[in-house]
Amino acid sequence: MANSTRRGFLKKGMFGLAALPLGMGVLTSKSFAASLPPLSEDAPNAKALNYKKVAADASSHPAFKEGSYCDNCMFWQPDTEGCTLFQGFSVEAKGWCQSWVQRPGS
Incomplete structure (x- = not known):
């Protein structure tokens, strides 16, 4: 009985460790995105x-x-005031570039 409890604990622990990088990636990208340089x-x-x-x-x-x-x-x-064409930078909301394509539904 004690072995099955230990096995369950190890399985859950390994799953948690495997999922940790995914969670950290989400938190890191949101934190990073909030401070994109212009x-x-x-x-x-x-x-x-x-x-x-x-x-x-x-x-x-x-x-x-x-x-x-x-x-x-x-x-x-x-959410980041960024642009997929200018990765790592924020752009002005009322700015413009020649690659402008109207957002669907706008």
């Missing part, structure tokens, strides 16, 4: 996509459409 317009990837912190500054770009902002783009991540 993207500079001078960054190479920002220049490549013509990122502007103020969308109106891009009004002369041929791909610019009135009302297109980072916060209504499908790449925008509202």
Whole structure:
């Protein structure tokens, strides 16, 4: 009887240890995301996509459409104010880049 209790304890313990990295990954990404540094317009990837912190500054770009902002783009991540195109950086909600695609349902 004591062996089955020990076996059960070990199984549960091993499962808990296996699940620990997954839980830590979620907590770490949320903590990290809350403090993303802002993207500079001078960054190479920002220049490549013509990122502007103020969308109106891009009004002369041929791909610019009135009302297109980072916060209504499908790449925008509202919980982190980040963008999947600029990993590790936050972008301005009312910014713009040439890769803007309207978020479904917006």
